[in-house]
Amino acid sequence: MAPADDELVQSTLSGDAESFGCLYDRYAGIVRAIAFEKTGNVTDAQDLTQDVFLRAFEKLSSLRDTTRFGPWVIGIARLAGKQWRRTRARDRHRLVSEVGVSTLEINSSPALPDDLLHAAMIELDESERMALHLFYFDEQPAQQARLLMGLSLSGFYRVLERARARIKVRLCEYEETKP
Numbered sequence: 001m002a003p004a005d006d007e008l009v010q011s012t013l014s015g016d017a018e019s020f021g022c023l024y025d026r027y028a029g030i031v032r033a034i035a036f037e038k039t040g041n042v043t044d045a046q047d048l049t050q051d052v053f054l055r056a057f058e059k060l061s062s063l064r065d066t067t068r069f070g071p072w073v074i075g076i077a078r079l080a081g082k083q084w085r086r087t088r089a090r091d092r093h094r095l096v097s098e099v100g101v102s103t104l105e106i107n108s109s110p111a112l113p114d115d116l117l118h119a120a121m122i123e124l125d126e127s128e129r130m131a132l133h134l135f136y137f138d139e140q141p142a143q144q145a146r147l148l149m150g151l152s153l154s155g156f157y158r159v160l161e162r163a164r165a166r167i168k169v170r171l172c173e174y175e176e177t178k179p
Contacts, residue, residue: 002022002026003019003022004067005023005026005066005067005068005069005070006066006067006069007019008020008022008023008069009023009060009063009066009069010066012057012060013060013061020057020060023069023073024053026070027069027070027073027074028049028053029133029137029138030074030077030130030133030134030138030140031049031052031053031073031074031077032045032046032049033129033133033137033138034074034077034078034081034130034133035048035049035052035077035080035081037081037121037122037126037129038080038081038082038084038085039081039084044084048077048080048081048084049077051080052073052076052077052080053073055076055080056072056073056076059076070144070147070148071147071148071149071150074130074148078126116170116171116174117167117171119170120166120167120170120171121167123166123170124163124166124167127149127159128159128160128162128163128166129163130148130149131145131149131156131159131160131163132160132163132164132167134148134149135160142156142157142160
């Protein structure tokens with residue numbers, strides 16, 4: 001049986017770096033998913049994921065409740081994603097000013113079939129995206145996923161069902177408009 005998060009945190013704080021590697025393996029998938037949602041590309045998401053875990057390692061001693069490592073690192077990922085977007089917006093504004101362009105063009109073409117699921121997921125609320133990522137992509141059991149999201153089991157299933165319904169509507173809309 002795999003050690004619990006609090007055991008791994010205590011072991012890491014005692015100097016066992018391999019224990020932090022176990023925590024990384026356990027939560028890297030969901031952190032990478034959050035990072036991808038914020039950055040929109042794999043390379044930046046991987047960089048942001050590494051940054052999140054570096055921050056977590058450096059601040060691990062400040063974690064009060066060691067049983068809540070998962071929600072804590074997810075919170076760091078969300079904050080890091082917001083900071084990344086703010087930095088990019090500032091950099092984009094600076095670049096646009098230097099080039100002399102007043103507005104940025106936004107690609108408004110409909111999603112290609114390969115990108116359809118990603119496009120539909122972007123339209124979901126953050127909690128709905130998180131539920132889908134945890135349950136389907138990261139293959140977390142519902143009990144673990146609901147703990148990470150801070151929901152009751154029935155609350156988690158309601159969020160998951162709402163997300164699936166919204167994805168289904170989006171996919172049906174695409175099928176109706178497909179040539």
